[in-house]
Amino acid sequence: MKYIFFYTLLLSLVSCKNSTKTYNEGAILYKRHCENCHMSDGSGLEALYPPLAKADMLKNLGVKAACIIKYGLHGKILVNGIEFDTGMDPVQNLSDVEITNILNYIHNAWGNRKQFIQLNEVTHTLENCKTQIK
Amino acid sequence: MPVIGFKQLIEKEVNGKKVIDSIDHVIPPFIFINQDSNMITEKVVEDKIYLVDFFFTSCPTICPKVKKNMKKVYNEFKHREDFLILSHSIDVKYDTVGRLAWYAGKFNISSKNWHLLTGTKEDIYKMSYQYYITAIESKDAPGGFDHSGYIALVDRNRKIRGMYDGTEPEKINNLIRDLKLLFKYE
Numbered sequence: 001m002k003y004i005f006f007y008t009l010l011l012s013l014v015s016c017k018n019s020t021k022t023y024n025e026g027a028i029l030y031k032r033h034c035e036n037c038h039m040s041d042g043s044g045l046e047a048l049y050p051p052l053a054k055a056d057m058l059k060n061l062g063v064k065a066a067c068i069i070k071y072g073l074h075g076k077i078l079v080n081g082i083e084f085d086t087g088m089d090p091v092q093n094l095s096d097v098e099i100t101n102i103l104n105y106i107h108n109a110w111g112n113r114k115q116f117i118q119l120n121e122v123t124h125t126l127e128n129c130k131t132q133i134k
Numbered sequence: 135m136p137v138i139g140f141k142q143l144i145e146k147e148v149n150g151k152k153v154i155d156s157i158d159h160v161i162p163p164f165i166f167i168n169q170d171s172n173m174i175t176e177k178v179v180e181d182k183i184y185l186v187d188f189f190f191t192s193c194p195t196i197c198p199k200v201k202k203n204m205k206k207v208y209n210e211f212k213h214r215e216d217f218l219i220l221s222h223s224i225d226v227k228y229d230t231v232g233r234l235a236w237y238a239g240k241f242n243i244s245s246k247n248w249h250l251l252t253g254t255k256e257d258i259y260k261m262s263y264q265y266y267i268t269a270i271e272s273k274d275a276p277g278g279f280d281h282s283g284y285i286a287l288v289d290r291n292r293k294i295r296g297m298y299d300g301t302e303p304e305k306i307n308n309l310i311r312d313l314k315l316l317f318k319y320e
Contacts, residue, residue, distance in 0.1 A: 037198050045198050046205070047240040086240070089194070 026105025029098055033091050034106075042110040048086050050079040053110035062114065065106070066099050066122045067129035096123045135312060138294040139266070161264050161292040166222070166251040169234040174220070174249050176292065183316050184218040185309075186286040187300060188262050188269045190225035191237045194276050196283040200300035201241065204285065207310055212247045214317070216290075219248040222262070224269045224279050226255045265294065287312060289320060 031040070034052075038044055042053030052058050057079045058065055072090040076083055094102070100122045107114035139159025146155050163176040187204065189197040204219065211217040223229035229237075234250040252258070262269040262281075265288075269281040287296035287309060295316065298309040 036195055039199070039202065045202050046242050048237070049198055 023101075023105045023108060025098075026101035026103070027109070029094070029102050030105050030109075033094070034102070037088075042106070042112075044079075047082050047084060050077070050082070050084045052106050053112065055079050058106065058112070059114075062107075063103065063117050063121050063125050064129070065103055066125050069094065069099050069102065070126055071129060096126065099126075135295045135315065138297060158293050161288060161294070164253075164257065164261060166220075166249075166253040166257070167231060168245055168249040168251055169231060169238040170245050171231050172245070174251060178249075179218055179220070179288070179292065181290050182216045182218050183290060183313065183320075184220060184288050186220050186222070186265050186267070186288060187284070188222045188224050188258075188265075188267050188281050190223050190277065190279055191229050191233055192225065192277060193279070196301050200283045200285070203300050203303060203306045205241070205243075206306060207313070208243065208248060210310060211313060212244070214247075216317075217247060217313075220251055221249070222251045222253075222258050222269075224258060224262070224271070224281055226252055226258060266297065285309065287316070289316060 037049040038052050039049075042051055042055075044051035050057065057077060061068070068088065069091050072088050074087040076085045078084075097119060100117060100119045103117050103122065106112065107117065137158045141156035141158060144155050144157060145152055147153070161176070164174075166174045168174045185204070185207065187200060189200065201221075204221075208219060223234065229250075229252055231252065234252060238245065238248070238250055259269055265286040267282055267284050267286060269279070271278065272280040274280075283300040285298045285300045286294050287298070289295050296309065296312050298305045300306070
């Protein structure tokens with residue numbers, strides 16, 4: 001708990017001073033872990049890989065997108081009116097801090113806009129979806 | 135545009151004298167099955183200019199990018215009767231005809247110009263050597279297969295005329311430029 005508080009403090013300090021820096025970290029992680037499927041411009045690929053740029057699903061998910069990164073997503077979904085059922089496997093070995101950085105990046109890249117997401121929100125959300133999934 | 139590949143040396147007689155000549159690398163005949171369960175052989179590419187790549191539908195690495203770039207080329211030339219794409223799946227177990235049909239539908243491509251191919255493992259891997267495109271089954275690689283994202287451009291005589299890194303948009307522009315040249319002059 002102490003650590004979470006410390007990290008949140010650290011993260012918000014960093015984010016207040018220089019929010020683009022955290023997005024940079026998120027951008028690097030995005031390139032490494034997500035770009036292959038969701039593309040560098042977040043456009044996805046036809047009805048195989050859904051877009052993240054201006055995607056209604058991502059917008060509605062908000063911080064809950066953390067659950068998809070950590071636990072994957074299978075089954076039919078609708079993104080901007082298009083049906084996808086390719087399925088996404090969990091992205092392995094990401095810390096909560098890294099997931100937070102990715103979330104802030106994808107929620108603010110390519111014309112997307114969202115309020116800054118804090119680490120404690122992500123940790124809390126991940127605990128909830130863990131019990132939901134298992 | 136040069137012909138790519140190892141040439142085969144042969145001895146022949148010119149004016150009664152023996153000389154050495156070389157033959158271009160030509161893609162040998164093949165038999166594969168496409169997403170509609172139709173047999174695709176070298177007859178299908180006869181007198182056509184075609185592109186070749188190797189991929190698998192569940193590939194978590196470069197394939198979606200390569201496919202996105204190839205779609206750009208497809209959209210530009212799909213109206214032509216003499217243009218084809220052959221995408222060979224290297225995952226012969228999982229990528230059944232049904233799975234390839236699902237992929238083609240979701241990817242919104244037609245077998246009029248674009249064939250997603252499966253066949254015996256041996257035939258697919260042997261074919262990858264013919265096009266000089268790496269395809270290896272490997273437990274350590276993400277998704278279980280190691281392969282390159284290269285696209286081969288093949289002319290009407292089944293000779294390779296260009297190789298392009300399918301992950302790089304500028305290389306795709308070169309491919310489109312070269313395709314136009316081939317269509318114009320050959």
